[in-house]
Amino acid sequence: MKTAFVYTEDFSKFDYGLTHPLKSFRLKLTYELIKSCGLLSLQDTKLIEPEMANEEDLLMFHEEGYINILKALNNGRMIPVAEFFGIGPGDNPVFQGMYDWSRLVTGASLKAASLVASGEVDIAFNISGGLHHAMSNYASGFCYINDPVIAIMSLLKKGYRVAYIDIDAHHGDGVQNAFYKSNKVLTISIHETGNMLFPGTGFENETGEGDGSGYSVNIPMPSGSDDALFIYAFNEIVPPIIKKFQPDIVVSQLGIDSFYNDPLAHLNYTTVGFCEAVRKIREISPKWVALGGGGYNMANVARAWTLAWVIMNEVEIPDEIPAEFLEKYSQYGFQNKDIRDKDYVEKRLQKSEMRQEVEIVISYIKKNVFPENVRSNNGKG
Numbered sequence: 001m002k003t004a005f006v007y008t009e010d011f012s013k014f015d016y017g018l019t020h021p022l023k024s025f026r027l028k029l030t031y032e033l034i035k036s037c038g039l040l041s042l043q044d045t046k047l048i049e050p051e052m053a054n055e056e057d058l059l060m061f062h063e064e065g066y067i068n069i070l071k072a073l074n075n076g077r078m079i080p081v082a083e084f085f086g087i088g089p090g091d092n093p094v095f096q097g098m099y100d101w102s103r104l105v106t107g108a109s110l111k112a113a114s115l116v117a118s119g120e121v122d123i124a125f126n127i128s129g130g131l132h133h134a135m136s137n138y139a140s141g142f143c144y145i146n147d148p149v150i151a152i153m154s155l156l157k158k159g160y161r162v163a164y165i166d167i168d169a170h171h172g173d174g175v176q177n178a179f180y181k182s183n184k185v186l187t188i189s190i191h192e193t194g195n196m197l198f199p200g201t202g203f204e205n206e207t208g209e210g211d212g213s214g215y216s217v218n219i220p221m222p223s224g225s226d227d228a229l230f231i232y233a234f235n236e237i238v239p240p241i242i243k244k245f246q247p248d249i250v251v252s253q254l255g256i257d258s259f260y261n262d263p264l265a266h267l268n269y270t271t272v273g274f275c276e277a278v279r280k281i282r283e284i285s286p287k288w289v290a291l292g293g294g295g296y297n298m299a300n301v302a303r304a305w306t307l308a309w310v311i312m313n314e315v316e317i318p319d320e321i322p323a324e325f326l327e328k329y330s331q332y333g334f335q336n337k338d339i340r341d342k343d344y345v346e347k348r349l350q351k352s353e354m355r356q357e358v359e360i361v362i363s364y365i366k367k368n369v370f371p372e373n374v375r376s377n378n379g380k381g
Helices: 009-013 025-036 064-072 080-085 098-117 147-157 173-178 227-245 271-284 298-312 323-332 350-368 370-380
Strands: 003-006 045-048 123-126 162-166 185-192 216-221 249-253 288-291
Touching: 003 098, 003 298, 009 025, 009 098, 025 298, 025 323, 064 080, 064 098, 098 123, 098 147, 098 249, 098 288, 123 298, 147 162, 147 173, 147 249, 147 288, 162 227, 173 185, 185 227, 216 227, 216 350, 227 271, 227 350, 227 370, 249 271, 271 288, 271 298, 288 298, 298 323, 350 370
Parallel strands: 003 045, 003 123, 123 288, 162 185, 162 249, 185 216, 249 288
Antiparallel strands: none
8 A cells, every 4th residue: 555644844834823722733743753653764655745725726615705805814914804704713713824724734635635536645644634614605613724625526526436534523514514415425424412512513313415315424422432432333334334335535534632631522532442443444445535633632633643644554663652752742741651542441320321322323324324325326326
């Protein structure tokens, strides 16, 4: 398998603000850990520098008026009309180079998709991507441009059948909405229940409309879910429905905000469950475009995406983070030398209730989504 890691130091030049939870430095931290583990000098690996997406790329999904607002805000100065597009103090702040940041991230995802579509590599990983909340005409959830949607649309234009798998703690609402009426893209999101977490969507009965009926799959997980419950739900739904859909390319969003000590969600996953899901995605993907996503504990992000890159390249690394890396970056939340977590097992009394809740969701999907997906796939595929 040939792989590509899409990265540029320019990612770290952009800053959402001192108090904002999304830190672009987490991308450099991940890159430095991957490099210190010797994972960028593998025989079949390429390090690829992206270019900014152009306006024509962005207009594949976003409305022209919205793009014009982003361009007007690129100097970092607020204008009153911006609030009508979801931009202002809070989740989606105005900052210097905001539009350029969005173009660079999107360009990196487009580059990853192009590398895979051309056959130059089998797997491409853009850790900066996965900004899955942006809608066609407004910003949402730290996301201004929806790079997964644009990457998928670029693949559709080339005639590929695409499945999207999102394991971020937050529902991939922007991607779902973009393809909700289409049978050309299967969207799967496994996330913390919208009853407890932004964006408040992603329930199991959101299954698509019209031609897209049966092509939207949501697995809402109870708050507090552990690795075992996550992997149980994932294995029950994701591999079999991918097998039925038979995509040419899988695009995945590998958010890390599902981890037990992430400040913005309430799930209890670790690298154990995360890596098991990544292994399974690799196994079921004919070709694979991997994107980053959420993750607001920087040490978690660096460790988990390094381990994802290990899995993508089918190599092994020691259990300890290299000493020279820790010496330089220990202040970013690395609690010990371990790159892998110990398995977290939920032991509270609610565990059985959580299992029952997940089983109800799985039963609903198998009854209402699987048959529809098979019918639509065989009829219109």
